[in-house]
Amino acid sequence: MPIATVNPATGETLRTYDTLSPEAVEEKLSLASRTFDTYRTSTFFDRARLLQQAADLLEADAPDIARVMTTEMGKPVAAARAEATKCARTMRWYAQNAQDLLADEHPSDQDVKDSGAARALVRYRPLGVVLAVMPWNFPLWQVVRFAAPALMAGNVGLLKHASNVPQTALYLEDLFRRAGFPEGCFQTLLIGSGAVEGILRDERVAAATLTGSEPAGRSVAAIAGDEVKKTVLELGGSDPYVVMPSADVARAARTAVTARVQNNGQSCIAAKRFIVHEDVFEEFRDAFVAGMRELRVGDPLDEATDVGPLASEQGRKDLEELVDDAVESGATVLCGGQRPKDLADRGWFYEPTVLADVTPEMRIHREETFGPVATLYRVTGLDQAIEVANDTPFGLSSNLWTGDEADIDRFVQDSQAGGVFVNGMTASHPALPFGGAKRSGYGRELAGHGIKEFCNITTVWVGA
Known part of the structure; x- marks a missing residue:
């Protein structure tokens, strides 16, 4: 499937893009892995500052990126502007709340004593590089509702966006770069669907999230299951x-x-x-x-x-x-x-x-x-x-x-x-978890439930 902007209101192909070569994909994977090694140690304060800057930029860009979205996938331009501002609000919500959502949890004194520990706690640590396979229908919102909590938790992201919204996909990478996030924190991969399996099987990729069709979800879940990697799926609905x-x-x-x-x-x-x-x-x-x-x-x-x-x-x-x-x-x-x-x-x-x-x-x-x-x-x-x-x-x-x-x-x-x-x-x-049951998928996005999906929930037990 070609990676191109085709205006659905006219059928006209406006821009086409070459897919990344295997060598270019390897460079991005390597960069993501190296970036995670240092970004995971950053503070909530620093991450929040960067995400707030991304929100400011997105709000300023809203009229322009709205027209891009509309030209790529056809939504009314007023709805596209609203989508951009909603993304900015969500970035701010996670910037303001992530530290509390991921604060250490402490059992009661009696439970600590019963466990034989001098002290015990639960700590949330980032998983690593998360691959996001995203759809075209909300080309900003679907990505941001993954990216904002993932980045605030200390993960880094790789985005395989739908092939008909390449300009929006590239904009997102540029947005996080302009906001000051370290190079490699969020990268867009202009690749076809056939390249997803190799990336998901790469040992440097820790987990995946997919929003899309049931067949796409089944495919990603099967590959991730074979590799014993965490996934979140948000699929169809009726x-x-x-x-x-x-x-x-x-x-x-x-x-x-x-x-x-x-x-x-x-x-x-x-x-x-x-x-x-x-x-x-x-x-x-x-x-x-x-x-x-x-x-x-x-x-x-x-x-x-x-x-x-x-x-x-x-x-x-x-x-x-x-x-x-x-x-x-x-x-x-x-x-x-x-x-x-x-x-x-x-x-x-x-x-x-x-x-x-x-x-x-x-x-x-x-x-x-x-x-x-x-x-x-x-x-x-x-x-x-x-x-x-x-x-x-x-x-x-x-x-x-x-x-x-x-x-x-x-x-x-x-x-x-x-x-x-x-x-x-x-x-x-x-502030409200989002996700489905049955063939609509599993896992949750948004709220505290969403930010914890891509965390290593770590038990810390310290003996006397």
Whole structure:
């Protein structure tokens, strides 16, 4: 696969890049290893100062890097700016909190005595060089939510970014360099996916994190397992969005539109399956479909655009196949379902779409829809809603809209997902752990859980 910037709004190839030679990869691996030997001994104060400087630079660069992201993968430029500022906030959060999150832990005096020690503690130490294999859909955010905690913990990073966002990948390396991080702390590898195995098997690489597709996750996990190396995986999602009769249905419908089409519908945590109680089904359906129809599809660099193109031609083909399969099997198209006629001659656009009468036999019931397509289900009660919500191989996040505390308790207890969001759409925040269950992956990013994923949790026992 070529490493190139291809504008998804036009299909035009703007820039191409040569992949790194094996010799160049070796140089970067060697540099990363040498840098870790010294960087791991740096203080939290020094790391925080550097990360704060990176945040300052990113905020200043936000308008420019936003346009780069939009040109590379098609997200509306306003959303791209918001992504950049969110990354800066997350850098600051870790700069301010990492030392406390990784502070030594001390057992009680009685437990120390019972262990036979004069003193004992738990210390968090960095693992080393961490390989990050990252996707294109949030080309800054996915990387920063790994890099900020990893660097604050004293690790160093190697980034294998998606091949369609090379300018963003190179920007990230340059950002950390300009912020003053030692050379080799964070390096971008312009390589194809075929080169990942050799790097992950290299003894100088201690661990890996991957955000992406289930097949990619399986591959990285298998290689890392063979090498007995730590991994964190954040894979696909088919998040349910349950609406009960006690909910504010109008607000739930408005939020549902944003929840489905955020990032042009190309988000693992986007709500995809809308499961609505029969008592409020028609009210929700009509408001939701009306909201989807009102969205403006077009040039993602236009500030007025709500939905830009899909990131690739293949991505649109995959989405069309899911929709066509559902329609041929009896699903009803309530809106959308095709390429916009006024944009048919350029780019990889697809209309915001709502499908009803979806059945378990349809591919779209089990597979992730990575684009602005929603499926709508009618249920008779919370029992059936939970059954439909959990009828997926994925378990990243889930949404519930209700005014009933008993509904909340039951849904939190029975939802097979890594997150439950009540009366709001799924979102990520540096203070809250993020990750999934089932085939959505394992491990956690963000919060204290995320920074500890790539630490050697060390027991220190000192005898009398």
